[in-house]
Amino acid sequence: MRFYSTNTPDTLVDFGEAVLRSLPADNGLYMPETIIPLDDAFWKSWKSMSFSDMAYEVVSTLLQGAIPTEDLRNIIDDALNFPAPTVRLDDQHHVLELFHGPTLAFKDFGARFMARVMAWLTRNSDDPLTVLVATSGDTGGAVASAFHHVEGTRVVILYPSGKVSGLQEKQLTALGGNITALEVDGSFDDCQHMVKSAFLDQETARKHNLTSANSINITRLIPQMLYYFESARQFDTPPVFVIPSGNFGNLTACLIAMNMGLQVKQLVAATNVNDVVPEYLASATYNPRPSVPTLSNAMDVGAPSNFTRMLELFGNDWGAMTETVSGFAFDDQETRDAMRQVHEQYGYTIDPHGAVGYLASEAWLTAHPEDTTIILETAHPAKFPETVGEELGANAVEIPERLACLANEPKVSIPMAAKPQALIDWLQA
Numbered sequence: 253m254r255f256y257s258t259n260t261p262d263t264l265v266d267f268g269e270a271v272l273r274s275l276p277a278d279n280g281l282y283m284p285e286t287i288i289p290l291d292d293a294f295w296k297s298w299k300s301m302s303f304s305d306m307a308y309e310v311v312s313t314l315l316q317g318a319i320p321t322e323d324l325r326n327i328i329d330d331a332l333n334f335p336a337p338t339v340r341l342d343d344q345h346h347v348l349e350l351f352h353g354p355t356l357a358f359k360d361f362g363a364r365f366m367a368r369v370m371a372w373l374t375r376n377s378d379d380p381l382t383v384l385v386a387t388s389g390d391t392g393g394a395v396a397s398a399f400h401h402v403e404g405t406r407v408v409i410l411y412p413s414g415k416v417s418g419l420q421e422k423q424l425t426a427l428g429g430n431i432t433a434l435e436v437d438g439s440f441d442d443c444q445h446m447v448k449s450a451f452l453d454q455e456t457a458r459k460h461n462l463t464s465a466n467s468i469n470i471t472r473l474i475p476q477m478l479y480y481f482e483s484a485r486q487f488d489t490p491p492v493f494v495i496p497s498g499n500f501g502n503l504t505a506c507l508i509a510m511n512m513g514l515q516v517k518q519l520v521a522a523t524n525v526n527d528v529v530p531e532y533l534a535s536a537t538y539n540p541r542p543s544v545p546t547l548s549n550a551m552d553v554g555a556p557s558n559f560t561r562m563l564e565l566f567g568n569d570w571g572a573m574t575e576t577v578s579g580f581a582f583d584d585q586e587t588r589d590a591m592r593q594v595h596e597q598y599g600y601t602i603d604p605h606g607a608v609g610y611l612a613s614e615a616w617l618t619a620h621p622e623d624t625t626i627i628l629e630t631a632h633p634a635k636f637p638e639t640v641g642e643e644l645g646a647n648a649v650e651i652p653e654r655l656a657c658l659a660n661e662p663k664v665s666i667p668m669a670a671k672p673q674a675l676i677d678w679l680q681a
């Protein structure tokens with residue numbers, strides 16, 4: 253199994269290099285050389301398989317032997333040991349709850365799988381790894397949790413000061429040990445730019461054995477395919493997936509699943525006002541720009557990393573992309589209104605990101621009223637107690653113990669200017 257860089261398609265690397273190097277030196281993104289469709293035997297039995305067996309079939313087909321059978325099975329079973337239920341609101345609206353992992357966000361799927369794959373890849377090496385990650389809210393906490401106490405690994409998380417929720421911040425800053433949080437005086441885009449610049453500085457990348465836990469790393473997308481299979485197999489007809497989106501790794505994972513044969517009627521990208529992809533879908537013009545802060549902060553991304561992979565999967569054909577992917581964007585007032593509406597209509601407490609998804613499902617259903625939509629609920633509402641409390645009352649959501657226990661832990665972070673050189677200097681010091 254080999255991977256190419258989107259900027260230099262004829263340079264191929266193996267799985268280990270794609271994962272550990274994470275970002276190619278030419279600043280492209282790694283893509284699988286071939287995406288092999290699942291065979292008839294799989295489709296005959298996929299609906300009755302255990303999650304573990306189905307997951308193994310999907311991942312092993314994609315990876316083509318890059319990880320031996322028993323090791324891959326262990327990685328999958330150990331990493332993905334929590335459920336992803338699809339909850340029915342009514343015939344048109346379903347919610348795929350991706351917040352049942354340790355940090356209450358869909359990022360647990362990718363981070364936990366990645367931590368185990370990296371441990372497997374480096375099992376015979378003594379070189380310590382530095383896992384660099386930029387977060388707008390959820391990735392950082394999931395990566396911190398997945399790599400906490402992993403020997404030979406230090407995790408460095410960059411996050412935009414004042415632009416993540418209080419509990420999200422605790423998930424990044426309170427664990428200590430091998431986890432360090434850098435509090436950047438800037439936006440998520442600044443953090444992401446700083447991380448990418450460190451990777452492109454070959455000396456720094458080599459000296460510190462840098463690897464990325466963001467969705468620029470192809471391993472993040474592999475387990476994220478699995479919940480689309482899990483949810484879709486519960487329906488008789490191909491569903492519409494509505495995907496709250498920031499860096500667009502989640503949507504790209506579904507596109508890879510579709511390339512393996514998963515039948516999906518449409519992908520609906522739901523964004524807040526950081527809407528460069530819905531704008532591209534409407535106008536064929538891609539205009540990345542600085543993000544603005546919103547209530548759905550994990551989606552505050554102005555230059556989505558995975559847009560490059562989306563273009564690649566559609567052969568740079570805007571028309572082809574619009575046949576499969578639709579996009580809608582909503583502001584904070586609409587998000588608040590949707591949280592109340594979902595609560596009043598269904599008695600369901602949805603978080604601000606899921607609320608943006610709900611609005612997009614409504615927009616889609618206006619023109620396609622017979623469709624079945626599945627909205628990805630990417631984070632637990634308890635991660636946003638301020639907004640949920642303001643809209644639905646203080647008792648609308650109980651904070652699970654694994655989050656509540658962080659509330660009184662001290663925040664430990666290192667302030668940093670939003671400059672790539674500041675990160676490089678800090679790493680070198």
Ligand SMILES: N[C@@H](CCOP(=O)(O)O)C(=O)O
Nearest residue numbers: 387388389390391466467550
């Ligand atoms: N939405 C993310 C931003 C980083 O995205 P990723 O897909 O590269 O991890 C977050 O919650 O941090």
